[in-house]
Amino acid sequence: xxxxxxxxxxxxxxxxxxxxxxxxxxxxxxxxxxxxxxxxxxxxxxxxxxxxxxxxxxxxxxxxxxxxxxxxxxxxxxxxxxxxxxxxxxxxxxxxxxxxxxxxxxxxxxxxxxxxxxxxxxxxxxxxxxxxxxxxxxxxxxxxxxxxxxxxxxxxxxxxxxxxxxxxxxxxxxxxxxxxxxxxxxxxxxxxxxxxxxxxxxxxxxxxxxxxxxxxxxxxx
Numbered sequence: 001x002x003x004x005x006x007x008x009x010x011x012x013x014x015x016x017x018x019x020x021x022x023x024x025x026x027x028x029x030x031x032x033x034x035x036x037x038x039x040x041x042x043x044x045x046x047x048x049x050x051x052x053x054x055x056x057x058x059x060x061x062x063x064x065x066x067x068x069x070x071x072x073x074x075x076x077x078x079x080x081x082x083x084x085x086x087x088x089x090x091x092x093x094x095x096x097x098x099x100x101x102x103x104x105x106x107x108x109x110x111x112x113x114x115x116x117x118x119x120x121x122x123x124x125x126x127x128x129x130x131x132x133x134x135x136x137x138x139x140x141x142x143x144x145x146x147x148x149x150x151x152x153x154x155x156x157x158x159x160x161x162x163x164x165x166x167x168x169x170x171x172x173x174x175x176x177x178x179x180x181x182x183x184x185x186x187x188x189x190x191x192x193x194x195x196x197x198x199x200x201x202x203x204x205x206x207x208x209x210x211x212x213x214x215x216x217x218x219x220x221x
Contacts, residue, residue, distance in 0.1 A: 005184050011150040012140035014157045015070075019138060022062055022190050023131040025180035030053035030120065030127065032215055037117040044107055047211035052116070053101050054093050054172040054212055059127075061168035063087050068167075069159040075140070077146040083137065086130040093123035161190065175206040179216030186221070197221055 003020045004013075033052055041048050062105045067087065097119055104111035136142075143153060178201050181189065186197070202220035206213060213220070 005103075009157065010140060011153040012143050014153060015143070015160075016135050016138045016140065018157060018160065019135050019191070021181065021185060022177075023135065024182075025177055026059050026062070027131065028180045028217055029058070029176070031172070034117060034120055036215070037113045037120070040111070040113045041194075044211070044214075045111060045215065046105070047209075049101050049105050049111070050209050050212040054176040056098050056101070057169060057172050058176045060091070060094055060098075061090065061164070061173050064167065065160055069163045070156060073152070073156050073159065077148060078137075078142070080137070083134050086126065086133070087175070089126045090123065090130055090164045093126065097123075099138065101132060112218065126168075136195050144212070164190075171205055171208040172183050174201055175209070175213060175220060176216075177220055178202075178206070179213050181191065181218065183218060184207050186218075 003024070004017060005201050008014055008017050027187070031053060036048070067084070071084060074080050092200065100112070100116060100119070148156075177190070178197075197219045
């Protein structure tokens with residue numbers, strides 16, 4: 001599914017556009033981590049485990065935001081119980097994956113790349129099918145048919161952005177997001193002041209775990 005390289009002017013398209021870009025970052029992380037587990041960087045395992053943690057934590061943060069502010073609004077006029085059930089399946093995997101990562105972070109001898117890969121392969125359909133079905137369900141035509149107004153569509157996106165900024169680990173979520181956003185979107189998504197994009201994120205937030213981002217596909221700013 002293509003993604004417009006400019007912010008949609010139609011309020012009905014805003015939510016889907018934001019979701020497509022968010023999902024893209026998680027899909028990129030999956031595609032990077034999976035093959036690395038065949039030959040993991042054991043000489044830099046701490047940073048690799050941190051990168052894996054950042055990927056999984058970012059999906060948890062994204063889904064928690066949807067559960068807290070997006071689905072409650074959408075469920076007033078639509079039915080997102082299917083997506084909520086999908087979240088449960090994805091989070092069953094994420095809980096196990098993060099537990100395994102944290103165990104290995106405490107004791108490197110317990111790092112089991114084959115087991116982590118098996119978990120990711122088994123969860124792929126749950127993750128990717130959820131992402132693709134969700135963006136279809138929040139398409140402009142669906143929101144219009146459900147009776148949402150333009151102002152309500154703007155309010156959903158505003159609530160999503162506000163909540164996302166207030167929770168999660170900013171030293172993981174923000175650098176992960178920025179380093180997995182393609183260059184053509186970096187100046188417009190997610191919306192943030194220039195000082196944050198060009199200074200605070202690359203030179204402050206990303207520095208705490210600087211070694212994690214060597215596997216990221218793009219630069220920070």
